[in-house]
Amino acid sequence: MLSTILIEGKEIRAPKDSNLLWAALNNGISIPNLCSIRGNSKPFASCRLCFVEIAGLQGPVTACTEKVKDGMKVTVNTPEATKLRRSSFNLLLSHHRLDCGRCPKNRNCELQHIAGLEHFKLNDKRLKKIDMNYEVDSSHPLFAFDKNKCVLCGRCVWVCQGEGTGVLDFAYRGLSTMVSTFAGIPLEETECNSCLSCVNVCPVGALYTK
């Protein structure tokens, strides 16, 4: 059953109870996002970039965790929602190694894409940058993993546990949280079946083919 909703003044039709973020994206409406992945029914909701406002709800909410309801009125570009999106973006960038010139994902990076779309600066000076200084794991013959670029969106973990052999998961807490192999062993020593699904879903230059 299709519901009609209004996003940014545009009327779109999407299946009732389907994911609002994807309903918008499928209809050509841009909402920044990093952690959402088509096919995952349980939104990870970690990147906090898809804030929108919905008539009747108090304050901005993440679009990826909302379901399409008939008659829903959604606005993306409100001052409050934009403020939260910008802050999340800046915080994400504050511990992302910014090395676009030498990055394999340069010009094909979702962070760059969002910055362009939202007119956000990639190098906001107000927050002090933190470089975690992780070693790049280039042990695998086909791809490498640079944790310094990782935005912890969790897409790779999800595909690896679904399509791959489940060698990736989150480890540690707080700012030290990382995507890691078991006990941090090099990728080559894991059960990785080289499906490269992780590389394909990585929105930034963290996982890349050699």
Add this chain to the structure above:
Amino acid sequence: MPKITSIEELTKLKKAVEPRLAIRQDANFSHFKATPEICIQQCRGMGCTAAGGDKVTELFEDLIKKKGLDSKINIVRTGCLGPCEMGPTVIVNPGDILYVRIKPEDVQEIFDKHIMKGEVVERLVYHDPTTNKAVPERLKINFLADQEFRILHNNGIIDPWNIEEYIARGGYEALAKALYKMKPDDILEEVKKSGLRGRGGAGFPTATKWGFLKSSPGTVKYLVCNGDEGDPGAYMNRAVLEGNPHSIIEGMALGAYAVGNIKQGFAYIRAEYPLAIETLSAAIAQARDYGLLGKNILGTDFEFNLDIFPGAGAFVCGEETALLISIEGKRGMPRQRPPFPSDKGLFGKPTAINNVETWSIIPRIIREGSDWFASVGSEKSKGTKSFSLVGKVNNVGLVEVPLGTSLGKIVFDIGGGVPKGKKYKATQMGGPSGGVIPIEHINVPVDYESVTALGAIMGSGGLVVMDEDNCMVDIAKMFLGFTRDESCGKCVPCRAGIPKLLAILNKITSGNAKLEDIDTLQELSEMIQNASICGLGQTAPNPAISTIRHFREEYESHIIDKKCPASLCQALFKAPCQHTCPVGLNVYGYIALIKEGRPADAYKLMSQRLPLPMTVGRVCPHPCESKCRRGQVDEPISIRHLKRYAADFAYEHNLSYIPEIKGNKAEKVAVIGAGPAGLSAAWDLAVEGYKVTIFEALPVAGGMLAVGIPEYRLPKDILNKEIENIKKLGIQIKLNSPVNDIDALFKDGFKAVFIGIGAHKGDKMGIPGEDLAGVYDAIDFLRNVNLGKAVQVGKKVAVVGGGNSAIDAARVALRKGAQEVHIVYRREKVDMPAEAEEIAAAEEEGIKLHVLAAPVKVIGKDGKVAAIDCSRMALGDFDKSGRRSPKPIQGSEYTIEVDMLIEAIGQRPDTSSMKLGAAKIGKDGTLVADKRTLATEQKGVFVGGDAFTGPFTVIEAIASGQRAASSIKRYLNGKDLGPRVDRQDPETVDYNHIPPTDEETSERPRIKISEIPLPERKSSFKECIVNYNAKEAKEECSRCLRCDIG
């Protein structure tokens, strides 16, 4: 044991075990000798166990065995009794006698005297800290007397490892009643009527939560008990898990029955609570054996199972979605709600999660009824709540009180107030997700709404009490450091935002921040609150927001003044003594010099910053000593007396320090008032080369030092010698020269004016008869005596007030020949603002203190005072200063016959005959000025000392004089007065940097000062306190920990 299959069997078992417990609840000590049985109940809570409780129990057991008394004396190890800080504790029954802080070597004495002979060992029972009286009966101890045990009612009575004892106390009766006599909806209705709200922190109505679960579709549902108690300083749930585990099992079974379709529950308990896990495991096994858990409970077809899931030690797993994911065996990361657990919870099935305390009270609500539960508490927050009271409070421990009890009652009546006479500052509620409640709100009723309105949260019940030595920025740092480490790292605001908040806080505590950083803190905090997925991130900034809200001044002080008011943020200073001193005296420096045997150099070092060292060495209230770290070992260094020692040494050897005058300035500066503020301002300005004239209204210089402080505390020749020294800088002091018009001074060519007129006008009480002859004002009285005027002192004198002036007036009256001197004060002795040593000296001299009394009427005879009618006062609610405000007790009036009454209830500056131009008069008659630059609204006019602050201390007056001098200097140079203008002269005296030896740092009290004999004290104005000799001074200096080194 065959399973219990009916109400009758349960009742039968209860009746069989009940007599065993009777003795444990027998508070009548007279039964002790009459009964053949004795019971020793030992607390096996965390505090007592850590203090060595197990050893104590073993020793008791050995003695009992040795004497062959096994059958007569029973030892029971019970759940936490509450007074955790006093462990190990045991109760001996009958009589309910509580022994505290028992050492292994005390056991024999308790056994011989109490157990064998029935004599209470007074030495080892609780002693009231204020009266020092022994309080042997447990429930008469103020800490426990005001509590209401409903959740903890089995703690201290039953053996938690014995299900039969729980049954004997009415346990499982509620479940039997429910299964046999009530419909599931009746249970839900009863819980709803009780008004029970979730005890985990948010206060969501329990019945509503269960209602959601009930109406959620599905035939498989779960119940979860959240036992992941992780707030720093919180241990309420632990006490229930370890002391009354069956209440949780029964509560959950009742919940399962009420909701329906629930066969399985989980208790998620943090692995750091091994004893809680063991105890609950044992309880579950017993409940199964007794047919109270599992299939066919109590012979019905109701089935409910319970398993324990130990949490692996992540604070975030206390968040319900993370907790459920953790039980599923995955990494405990929260997920966005909705869907709520009541729709999609554990393994995707509808689930309800309640806190340990919520589950544990359910059986009593069903057994004793919702009315019983709701009979205590406030309108919207019913029942009792347990709290763990920790921090700067005398009675640390577990506390259970009705919701709505005032915070002041918990901290002061139950908690016994703040130790070491320190000033209470605030209480942190709700752990890292909560906020602080400052002293102004000490009367707040502790319930969900009131606490939230102040920016704190109820949380699970951690109450961290803080005093003047706690820095609020540091507190915010501490809690944010905790949440930073415990953030799961999933969502970016929490993961990356909290470290940013901490970075800003660190900038502040190291003195590198700007005022704008406070705004950034608030903005970023708000963002983290709004953008985070779960409760941890959404509430993590609360400690920062809340401390900014209530203690913004402390933040500003770190940023602008580079001062930590608690002298805690080490990056801002070398040693707390120097940082606390308003003048910033290099205390450790002159102490090192005295220790080296160089008192003259010590005098020189202090004189470079302090113009009146001999005076200050006598009358300073020494705020430095209250922050001296030696005080944490034994007693603070006797800084004031050491200062006097060095300064007097210089005086006796005719040494004086006169700084070099830096230059020759054309401008003339007028200083009004030759008190400590005016003298200090003049000194600093004269050193800069300005021509300074001091106008003094009185016939003597020195201000309050000369006419307020009596000769026996500060001899006149000492003060005069120091004033003479100041005059050597070319400062002119015009006595008997009141200034009536500021403008006239400018017309006379003065380019700047400093007002330091002090606060020489006494306040009136406003009671009938105040205008009678024989009624004096303390300030007038002391002035007249100090000026050598003839003063008629009565035979029976009463002084009203509790400050230093009151004590001074009383002691002077005594020396002037009064036969009887009474001090009447409306609050308690501990509340008196006068220095404790002054109060003690007055009492020693025979002055009688009437506390909790206030005059209501002065009775005259022949136009002269003949008596005062006083009313006894009772202490009511706390006022904003954190003291209980006194209220007259109706019909309690009594009369004191006096022929002289001295009022010493307050002072204010007397500006009645002074034209001030644009400068304004504010509250209490003080002049209005910027608190940092001390500039008034009249250009070129500055203020300092008591004229600005109201009656305060000599050292603060000196500091403000110096600060005003800096401002005047900048003003005359045409510079911006700036945010901070501190005197920063280089020191020219070297001293050693040798740390103390181990022997020197080992525990030993300060060197006592001596006083002249009492008869001599009472009959003359001779200085009371005798100076240290060289040996004593050196010895005292060797106690200094030298915080400045390393």
